[in-house]
Amino acid sequence: MHWDKLALEDVSMTFNPGSAGEYRALDHTTFSVARGEFYCLLGPSGCGKSTVLNLLAGFVTPASGTIRMGARPITGAGTDRVVVFQDAANALFPWLRAHENVEFGLLIQGMPRSEAAQRAQHYLDLVGLTAHAQKFPYELSGGMKQRCQLARALVLEPEVLLMDEPFAALDAISKRIMQQELLRIWQQFHITIVYITHDVGEAVLLAQKVAVMRRGPASCVKDEFAIDLPYPRKPTDGTVTATYAKVEASLQEEVGVSLYAA
Amino acid sequence: MPPRVTRLLHQAAMATLSIALAVLAWAAFAQYFAYPDLVPSPWSTFETGAQMLSSGALAAHVGVSLQRVLVGYAAGCAIGIAIGALMGRIPVVRQLADPVLQLMRPISPVAMVPLSIIWFGIGDMSRYFIIFYGVVIIMIMNTAAGVASTPNIRLNAARCLGARPLQIFRRVIIPSAVPYILTGMRVALGFAFMGIVAAEMIAAQSGIGYLIMQSRTLLRTDIMFVGLVTLGVLGALIDTCFRLAIDRTMKRFMEHQVNV
Numbered sequence: 001m002h003w004d005k006l007a008l009e010d011v012s013m014t015f016n017p018g019s020a021g022e023y024r025a026l027d028h029t030t031f032s033v034a035r036g037e038f039y040c041l042l043g044p045s046g047c048g049k050s051t052v053l054n055l056l057a058g059f060v061t062p063a064s065g066t067i068r069m070g071a072r073p074i075t076g077a078g079t080d081r082v083v084v085f086q087d088a089a090n091a092l093f094p095w096l097r098a099h100e101n102v103e104f105g106l107l108i109q110g111m112p113r114s115e116a117a118q119r120a121q122h123y124l125d126l127v128g129l130t131a132h133a134q135k136f137p138y139e140l141s142g143g144m145k146q147r148c149q150l151a152r153a154l155v156l157e158p159e160v161l162l163m164d165e166p167f168a169a170l171d172a173i174s175k176r177i178m179q180q181e182l183l184r185i186w187q188q189f190h191i192t193i194v195y196i197t198h199d200v201g202e203a204v205l206l207a208q209k210v211a212v213m214r215r216g217p218a219s220c221v222k223d224e225f226a227i228d229l230p231y232p233r234k235p236t237d238g239t240v241t242a243t244y245a246k247v248e249a250s251l252q253e254e255v256g257v258s259l260y261a262a
Numbered sequence: 263m264p265p266r267v268t269r270l271l272h273q274a275a276m277a278t279l280s281i282a283l284a285v286l287a288w289a290a291f292a293q294y295f296a297y298p299d300l301v302p303s304p305w306s307t308f309e310t311g312a313q314m315l316s317s318g319a320l321a322a323h324v325g326v327s328l329q330r331v332l333v334g335y336a337a338g339c340a341i342g343i344a345i346g347a348l349m350g351r352i353p354v355v356r357q358l359a360d361p362v363l364q365l366m367r368p369i370s371p372v373a374m375v376p377l378s379i380i381w382f383g384i385g386d387m388s389r390y391f392i393i394f395y396g397v398v399i400i401m402i403m404n405t406a407a408g409v410a411s412t413p414n415i416r417l418n419a420a421r422c423l424g425a426r427p428l429q430i431f432r433r434v435i436i437p438s439a440v441p442y443i444l445t446g447m448r449v450a451l452g453f454a455f456m457g458i459v460a461a462e463m464i465a466a467q468s469g470i471g472y473l474i475m476q477s478r479t480l481l482r483t484d485i486m487f488v489g490l491v492t493l494g495v496l497g498a499l500i501d502t503c504f505r506l507a508i509d510r511t512m513k514r515f516m517e518h519q520v521n522v
Contacts, residue, residue, distance in 0.1 A: 057418070058421075059421065077418070077422045078422070078424070079422070079423065082423065083418065083419065085415055087413075090413040090415045090416055091416060092419075093416070093434065093437070094514075095440075095514040095515045105423035108424060108426075108429050108433065136514065152423070156423065156424065
């Protein structure tokens, strides 16, 4: 199917409408992600980042507005947009070995076992889990769990990867390694990535475009920064730090307290 | 010696000691405090038991009781899991069924004995029903809890991997509920054993419950004790087998499930 961009058009989202717990998460949000782009959504916690991701994934439907992939409105979940969750322990199937987790999506499509195993093996190799294919998720480290989730998504050859703070629970070094791996995979597959984070540094190192969201409730995308810097980016490069400063200034306005107060 | 063997030996030794101490206490009580007719000594109980074993009488009663337990238990598990799964997935079913279940839960299988005799007569059907009743409620409750507790994020993961609702149910929700279901089955097994005795105390001509009841009429406390000990041994034995079978075959579902 041909499509040029993935877009939220004037989307609003309200939880528990009409009740005492009514909460307006998103208010007239509009933005679009070009095909093949690495797009970061950045914002303070509670700003509705995950709501945007759930909308793009088709897990929830908006109160108003439309979500489109090219001309086609998104009305439900599909294997063209696979999510990599932060909480890998719950997102992976704990009773399946790593390779069985990767085979899951293929087998439910009705692919023969041997073919599914072969494909899964290929993607396990790709994410560096070859030696751990027989392990259960609980036997994998945090980084390896995320590699497993990546393989499980990529094996379905999706058009879009939706990533919800995928490396937020990792230690600082594993996180940097996984970021490099992700960039490598992105460049190899020319896949579209929508990446949610609250980490300015991560956004600036990874994304071609960073969208900063307003603080909730009634959030929306308030600024977009195109980052036209070559990869790999070094956090210490002057151009990178300058971009960091710009993005952080925008984010600072949305954080209730000063990030620089002594 | 490997530490695992040492630990097993230690456990076995402690178990033996525990039982030996209990038998000793029983013997002392029978010897010094109680009338022999009221509390038979361990030795006379074992002697009676051995006689009943060699004559085949005990095995016959055990066989009949086990068969009744099996039928009622299997039916209770199957129907309980089915209803519990529906309750766990469909909110309106849960909202309608839960209040009734909460009212039924305190009604013990024993209380259902007279009713089941009126409904099903004095044949085995009425005994199946009593056991079924004890098992089915706990299986509904546990299955519903397990099915409802599947993490949302896991359901969403399955959805974006292309799973359709029935596939999600079979391949994600049921496996996620396995620890709850198996725990329920273990507890329900104990209930089934309590139910069988109640069911056989009235209007039965065979079974362990009948054996215990009949020995009262005959004032044969030694036979009664044989019945009681048999119940204990049988229950513990089956529970152990059940646990070992779970460990062997269901390990991947039982361990390291988050939120369990």
